[in-house]
Amino acid sequence: QVNLRETGGGEVQAGGTLRLSCVVSGRTIRDVNMGWFRQAPGKEREGVAFRFGGVGFRRSRYQDSVEGRFSISEDSAKITLILEMNSLKLEDSGTYYCAADTSVIRLFIPSEWRYWGQGTQVTVTS
Numbered sequence: 001q002v003n004l005r006e007t008g009g010g011e012v013q014a015g016g017t018l019r020l021s022c023v024v025s026g027r028t029i030r031d032v033n034m035g036w037f038r039q040a041p042g043k044e045r046e047g048v049a050f051r052f053g054g055v056g057f058r059r060s061r062y063q064d065s066v067e068g069r070f071s072i073s074e075d076s077a078k079i080t081l082i083l084e085m086n087s088l089k090l091e092d093s094g095t096y097y098c099a100a101d102t103s104v105i106r107l108f109i110p111s112e113w114r115y116w117g118q119g120t121q122v123t124v125t126s
Helices: none
Strands: 003-007 010-015 018-025 033-037 046-052 057-063 070-074 078-087 093-103 120-125
Touching: 003 093, 018 033, 018 120, 033 070, 033 078, 046 070, 046 078, 057 070, 078 120
Parallel strands: 010 120
Antiparallel strands: 003 018, 018 078, 033 046, 033 093, 046 057, 070 078, 093 120
16 A cells, blocks of 8 residues: 655745645555655645656656756655745645556556545645
């Protein structure tokens, strides 16, 4: 069983920065597919950023709208997934969820992921 807990959400002005963390318990994430999703009110959950691949072959992938502004990484102990969000825009607001799975084919499809955190709220204001 993998448990995920997100922290770091909050309110920030447009152009600002937030750092989200997802603490993983139950196993390390060195060879687990990890992702950040977000969901705005009235909208479907969408994939934002991912870390995937085996030990020594980890890669990152981003939604086009956050490429160059967001950065996903793992801590050295391989138990925390981090999302650094820079140059935040109003449309980045939503509840951000951490997800994990040992086997995912289509990273951006929420139904492909088994384990989810409870979410953390991000609000970007003008």
